[in-house]
Amino acid sequence: MKVPTKAPLAVALVGALALVACGSSTSDSAGSGAGSATTLSGEPIKIMSIQAMSGPSDTYPGLPAAVQAAAAAVNKAGGIKGRPLEVTVCDDQFDPNKGADCATKAAQGKYLFVTANSSTGDRYMPILEKAKIPSIGEVPSSASELKSPYSFPFGSGAVNIAGGGTACGKLGKKDPAVAVVDIAAGRNSASFFGIGLKPFNLSINKTVPIAPTASDLTTATATLTSGTTDCIDLVVGTTQATKLLLALSQAGSKATPAYGATVIEDKMLKTLGDAANGLVLVGSTPPAGDTSIPAIKQFNAELDAAGVSADIRSEGALTAWATVHLVAQYAQKLPTIDGESLANALSTAGEINFSPLPKVDFSKSIKVLFEGNRIFTTAVYFSEIKNGTRTPLFDNTAFDVLTSS
Template identity: 85%
Template structure:
């Protein structure tokens, strides 16, 4: 993996890892892992993941597992300036107050950065920003994350939603519809679908709201496929997306269905069985199973070494993994290793080209619907589920959801 920017950054990696639940911690003694000749010493460099690991929501244990795997590999290679990485996995329990508690813990512990896949960004991001601790590689789902100068996302749920429109257009569909979770954030996000449709002179012809607590989606499926609907984008949590796919399959739907790839793990695809066939996944990176790409092969190798189950890997986990490696390269060149210095380095790096992450320039946000958002890439990749496996679409090429080359 390389970083091409205004200034080159060398890799300096290794050390000891602590993977902790929020509010508790465990760590090794700082010595190098078995097989490494490097002895780690000094104050640990702390990083945190924030996501729902319990509570009334989808859980994403694959993200902290991937962060742990990256940290273990970095520590084995020598740490950051000989200092060990220490990881805390903070469970926000799908509770904004818990998300704020996670951020407070990061501030009190003087963490270097946070990465997140959480719905509580409006609570944790202002706390991190005030303490000058960056959120890097997070999946932004709140206004705070999309505006804070301490937010450094490599992708965007909004762009993935727009990519659903791009998929419909490129596949020659003519009558698109969108299923959206019936909360303010979901209803607002549905408009991004139209951005991807626009270059193909298509409009959203049907919007079907789904209550966030709904479990029987039979009626919603029937409403979606009534008439001539031939393409459906799902703006839903992964649990409801699974239920909708099952309901659509039972209803005999022939419409193409698109969904963001960030949290889709192979175990979900296996559970869905034939109901997942034909599902188009939209993401800011190629599929996490694509070992023809060296960086993705490294991702899978490191997770194998850490004992992470193959069917729990996702684009979100790969983003978090790559973010840790990227930060290690930048931190190794900092005079003072702290959040503010790291944020300054990222903001002044120019174009960052670090496979498998999308290319970004954190000094140049891209206008999508309006100015001021922390969106830095509008390119997406597509894959299709066939017989329980993901298959890249369109020769695994990236496409701009805004329609330009």
């Protein structure tokens, strides 16, 4: 069934306010710009954003900045039962041990919830689960996040990859290929592309591995552009995606590339320039710049008020921002404001319909390739990059990757 819009790899595998990393003092800037912190009282309600803000990985400052901006707006509106929200941004440095340190800090500090864009979920999620602290809004990138009853994702990397197949089919493509990062997780994830192709009676005609540290993509590009390939799903990190898109453009490729929208910020599109034109982005929310949707207009207004650059906004930032507002609404009704109570409330809420997040029911997971994973939505939205701007496709309608309808 089509889901019309009303009113959030990190990459496909797995994104200005003062940001505070673990090991430093906890941020108290959640009320910055709101001017209402003096009217709030009581013990602060602590929330954490786990991100790689330094180290060898790509960094996405827009996601924690969106959490900060949402918390500032909540505080301006009176906080949660008069208590202020306090945000800590914990830098996991792309290091599993640092990710575990972040979770330990959250457990010791009795944080209400964590939202994350991190590759270290297998280390932090067991610690959060033991402490009964939910991780909310993240795109799962680890087995622990896909299994833990304290994981509440509003999207899925697997579904975004499958959505690349849906995009190819909806656009009438006939010869799809997939470029995958040449590690076990990447090779295994490539099969999700076929899920989105299946309703169109299409299959993956070409799989091209890309070494995660490759700098010369000439051979891979030549393989991808050979024959009649007309659509390419990119199952690689953003650094390699940028290199590959530039190489495809230089090779004169006419094939339509598709990629997960979660952490695609405008600064990346500016780096790509004309090479970004025609790129189809797949995400669990409508485009983060579509201010015709009231909730997304509010998102942009709150980030503007917080001084967050438009260059670092993304669908992942939109999801993180909306997650804070959703939790604030639920927390207002909790008899005890703690992680366990919040997790129970989300688990028993039935269908949650909170624009711009996708509709989910956290008591009902959806089978994609196998049972048991915490995937709660298989709906995706599409946008196409035109002259550096996200342009909604298909009238901003969401489609189910399992059925294409």
